[in-house]
Amino acid sequence: MENMPNTVGDTYGQGEIQVVAFRLGKEEYAVDILNVQEINRLLDITRVPRAARHIEGVVNLRGNIIPIINLHTRFNLQAAGDQEDKRIIVFQFDDIKTGIIVDEVSEVLSLNKNDIEETSNVYNSISADLIKGIARVDDRLFLLLDILKIFE
Amino acid sequence: MKMDMSQYLDVFLEESKEHLESLNQKLLELEKHSQDISVLNEIFRAAHTLKGMSSTMGFDDLADLTHHMENILSDLKEGMLEVNSQVVDVLFQCFDRIQLIIERIESNNSGAIDNSELIFLLENVKSGNGQFGVANEMAGNSPEANRDIRVDQILTDPNTFGFNDYDITVLKEAASKDFKIHYIKLGVDKNCLMKAVRAFMVFRALEEDSEIIKSIPPAQEIEEGKFEEYFEIFVVSGSERQELENRLNNISEIKVLAIQEMDISDIQPEKQTMSIEAAPEIKESSQDNTEPKKAHKVKQTVRVDIDRLDSLMNLVGELVMHKGRLEQIGASSKINELNETIEQIDRISTDLQSVVMKVRMVPVEQVFNRFPRMVRDLAKDLNKEVDFLMEGKETELDRTVIDEIGDPLVHLLRNSIDHAIESPQERLRAGKSQKGTVMLRARHEGNNVYIEVEDDGAGINVKRVLEKGIEKGIITAKEAEQMNQDDAIGLLFTSGFSTAQNVTDVSGRGVGLDVVKTKIESLSGEIFVDSRPGKGTRFRIKLPLTLAIIQALMISVRDEIYAIPLGSVDETTMIKNHDIKMVQNQEVIVLRGNVLPLFRLSSLLEIPGEIEREDEMYVVVVRKAERQIGLVVDTLIGQQEIVIKALGKILAGIPGIAGAIVAGDGHVRLIIDIATLF
Numbered sequence: 001m002e003n004m005p006n007t008v009g010d011t012y013g014q015g016e017i018q019v020v021a022f023r024l025g026k027e028e029y030a031v032d033i034l035n036v037q038e039i040n041r042l043l044d045i046t047r048v049p050r051a052a053r054h055i056e057g058v059v060n061l062r063g064n065i066i067p068i069i070n071l072h073t074r075f076n077l078q079a080a081g082d083q084e085d086k087r088i089i090v091f092q093f094d095d096i097k098t099g100i101i102v103d104e105v106s107e108v109l110s111l112n113k114n115d116i117e118e119t120s121n122v123y124n125s126i127s128a129d130l131i132k133g134i135a136r137v138d139d140r141l142f143l144l145l146d147i148l149k150i151f152e
Numbered sequence: 153m154k155m156d157m158s159q160y161l162d163v164f165l166e167e168s169k170e171h172l173e174s175l176n177q178k179l180l181e182l183e184k185h186s187q188d189i190s191v192l193n194e195i196f197r198a199a200h201t202l203k204g205m206s207s208t209m210g211f212d213d214l215a216d217l218t219h220h221m222e223n224i225l226s227d228l229k230e231g232m233l234e235v236n237s238q239v240v241d242v243l244f245q246c247f248d249r250i251q252l253i254i255e256r257i258e259s260n261n262s263g264a265i266d267n268s269e270l271i272f273l274l275e276n277v278k279s280g281n282g283q284f285g286v287a288n289e290m291a292g293n294s295p296e297a298n299r300d301i302r303v304d305q306i307l308t309d310p311n312t313f314g315f316n317d318y319d320i321t322v323l324k325e326a327a328s329k330d331f332k333i334h335y336i337k338l339g340v341d342k343n344c345l346m347k348a349v350r351a352f353m354v355f356r357a358l359e360e361d362s363e364i365i366k367s368i369p370p371a372q373e374i375e376e377g378k379f380e381e382y383f384e385i386f387v388v389s390g391s392e393r394q395e396l397e398n399r400l401n402n403i404s405e406i407k408v409l410a411i412q413e414m415d416i417s418d419i420q421p422e423k424q425t426m427s428i429e430a431a432p433e434i435k436e437s438s439q440d441n442t443e444p445k446k447a448h449k450v451k452q453t454v455r456v457d458i459d460r461l462d463s464l465m466n467l468v469g470e471l472v473m474h475k476g477r478l479e480q481i482g483a484s485s486k487i488n489e490l491n492e493t494i495e496q497i498d499r500i501s502t503d504l505q506s507v508v509m510k511v512r513m514v515p516v517e518q519v520f521n522r523f524p525r526m527v528r529d530l531a532k533d534l535n536k537e538v539d540f541l542m543e544g545k546e547t548e549l550d551r552t553v554i555d556e557i558g559d560p561l562v563h564l565l566r567n568s569i570d571h572a573i574e575s576p577q578e579r580l581r582a583g584k585s586q587k588g589t590v591m592l593r594a595r596h597e598g599n600n601v602y603i604e605v606e607d608d609g610a611g612i613n614v615k616r617v618l619e620k621g622i623e624k625g626i627i628t629a630k631e632a633e634q635m636n637q638d639d640a641i642g643l644l645f646t647s648g649f650s651t652a653q654n655v656t657d658v659s660g661r662g663v664g665l666d667v668v669k670t671k672i673e674s675l676s677g678e679i680f681v682d683s684r685p686g687k688g689t690r691f692r693i694k695l696p697l698t699l700a701i702i703q704a705l706m707i708s709v710r711d712e713i714y715a716i717p718l719g720s721v722d723e724t725t726m727i728k729n730h731d732i733k734m735v736q737n738q739e740v741i742v743l744r745g746n747v748l749p750l751f752r753l754s755s756l757l758e759i760p761g762e763i764e765r766e767d768e769m770y771v772v773v774v775r776k777a778e779r780q781i782g783l784v785v786d787t788l789i790g791q792q793e794i795v796i797k798a799l800g801k802i803l804a805g806i807p808g809i810a811g812a813i814v815a816g817d818g819h820v821r822l823i824i825d826i827a828t829l830f
Contacts, residue, residue, distance in 0.1 A: 044818070044819055044820075046712075047712065048803060048809065048822065049757035049808070049809070050758070050806050050807060050809065055803065058822075060814045060818055060819065063470065063814060065812045065820055067803050096800065096802065097800065098800070151802055
């Protein structure tokens with residue numbers, strides 16, 4: 001586990017959020033760390049017939065069966081990078097536990113809320129309501145995903 | 153100091169619900185048997201316990217309401233009030249309110265509810281029936297008279313004291329030896345702290361020359377102090393009545409409320425009176441009929457968090473899975489010692505599994521118990537007369553199934569009462585009894601449980617169903633012509649179908665039988681309908697005993713492996729390519745004279761890979777709603793015990809997929825759901 005500041009609550013209050021940044025194709029994305037349960041290496045995925053196209057399949061995570069969503073298919077992106085770098089990020093919401101496949105997990109970041117721009121039509125390859133905003137850190141741009149919306 | 157009660161809240165809610173259930177049941181019984189003191193006693197006990205619990209927990213609104221209920225109930229018990237429909241209605245209203253309050257507590261909705269109007273109603277009932285009460289109280293001025301009235305009250309209901317043949321023999325023998333039989337009702341001071349001690353002293357005082365034949369509550373409970381403000385005993389004694397009374401009154405905090413000498417001829421064994429009493433009205437399961445109607449026996453139980461049961465089940469599941477893996481290793485390694493041990497493990501884990509399974513089984517009673525009230529209310533609202541009968545309440549089902557089965561049954565019952573059962577006038581015109589009958593049956597058969605909802609109503613009007621189908625655009629007029637009765641009835645289960653002429657509050661709100669069907673199928677069950685015009689309709693639901701661990705046939709198609717529940721597999725067979733015939737663009741095979749449609753699993757499940765035409769192929773013959781279908785697969789891997797896991801919310805409801813398992817090698821395999829595959 002990466003070292004996390006033990007003042008998450010405080011910084012949150014001051015308008016900062018912690019995110020997990022990852023790569024899909026050539027683009028960088030980020031999700032709120034509060035919903036991330038764990039990050040795993042690629043597991044054996046069993047295809048689920050008749051499921052939606054962006055459902056890659058299901059995996060066995062320590063006896064629990066978890067659906068895996070392929071955001072490349074969902075967002076029409078080309079997969080990139082080494083197979084070795086691919087990870088599954090597992091999210092836990094109230095009654096939903098789901099993973100997504102990413103090409104690489106880069107880091108855990110603190111984002112200042114002021115640095116997050118609202119998106120309306122900034123980005124058009126992904127339907128805009130799945131994006132909470134765009135964050136700019138140094139020269140890099142992160143698309144902040146509303147991950148729960150993707151699962152619905 | 154305020155104690156933190158939150159940790160007791162779960163227990164409180166759990167227990168309240170149990171008491172509510174028993175209240176509901178007993179109130180319905182009370183309506184039928186207004187004279188039955190034992191029913192009143194049970195209601196009183198439930199209300200009293202609720203009062204105690206709620207005031208301990210600080211839910212004053214609830215405590216206050218139950219307190220007032222208790223007042224009425226005690227008047228009813230004492231015979232100062234008469235049980236009539238008005239009283240029962242008010243009690244039902246109170247019941248509803250208690251339920252509401254408890255639901256609010258459960259959903260964390262704080263803030264007391266104002267029950268004053270109900271309390272007013274209760275008070276009204278209490279004084280409204282006052283003449284009777286007043287008369288009684290006046291008679292009560294003379295203690296002697298008062299006692300006799302009360303004694304009579306008890307004696308009119310011999311059920312209260314369940315004398316068996318043995319007791320009667322003892323009584324007779326005592327009578328022949330000039331012993332006297334006394335009925336004594338003993339009161340204990342309200343503020344008495346050690347009721348058990350007082351009761352013990354009573355027993356001591358009696359034992360020198362008397363024997364207690366029967367008591368209410370049972371002697372054990374009296375000794376433990378488990379009674380309200382009084383208890384009743386039958387004693388055989390060498391002493392006279394006055395002497396006994398004096399002796400007992402000398403015990404502090406104990407008061408003789410009534411004492412009466414009995415004649416042996418007044419006392420009847422319980423069985424005889426039961427057969428007269430029970431036969432006409434109670435038409436529950438046959439078992440209930442033969443069993444004397446006694447106060448509910450309390451079994452020793454332990455409350456366990458359901459999550460713990462689930463994780464226990466999961467662990468057993470894993471164990472069973474690894475046992476399977478061990479068996480494979482054992483079979484290939486051929487070491488005797490190893491195989492013997494594996495056999496032992498097999499036996500133990502099978503036992504363990506069946507025990508865990510049993511722990512998870514719950515009688516359908518839990519679900520059924522709320523129906524009589526619902527049916528009663530519904531029939532009243534719709535001005536219909538309905539006899540509601542239940543059978544097989546003791547049938548057990550897995551908890552997961554029980555939780556889900558309630559809604560579909562509610563729907564079917566409402567359907568029967570609203571649509572099927574005709575109004576009393578119509579029934580008379582059709583030459584039927586004025587009262588309709590709705591029957592709810594549960595029974596166990598092999599690895600399945602059948603639940604049936606049957607009515608003697610109008611039956612399904614096939615013509616109207618077809619008209620409606622055309623009207624709704626579900627079928628064309630031409631299709632309708634070709635449909636037979638079964639097909640037409642099948643239309644009822646298509647979505648967006650409801651034959652109710654008028655939209656009522658009860659059904660016909662756009663939620664149709666299709667929802668019921670979907671739900672049943674999601675439980676791996678099936679639903680069948682028989683209907684005879686003018687005679688009635690029967691819905692039959694077939695459910696698996698458990699959804700947790702089942703036997704499955706593992707098969708593979710190309711690179712994928714699937715499990716087919718053995719419950720839907722009739723047989724497996726091998727066919728040759730030239731056995732396949734084409735009928736109306738559909739592949740079929742003839743198996744022992746039966747023509748079965750043939751489907752290829754690879755195309756049904758869009759399994760990627762090359763289409764290979766082999767000369768021989770394996771066919772799994774499955775059964776879907778009484779119809780046989782052949783499924784072409786590549787290889788049959790074998791039979792295996794599987795632990796079903798849900799796919800979760802995101803993947804729920806994929807047709808043809810019932811769930812998943814984790815196989816011995818750690819891979820996830822999917823379970824095929826035959827009912828929704830095609």
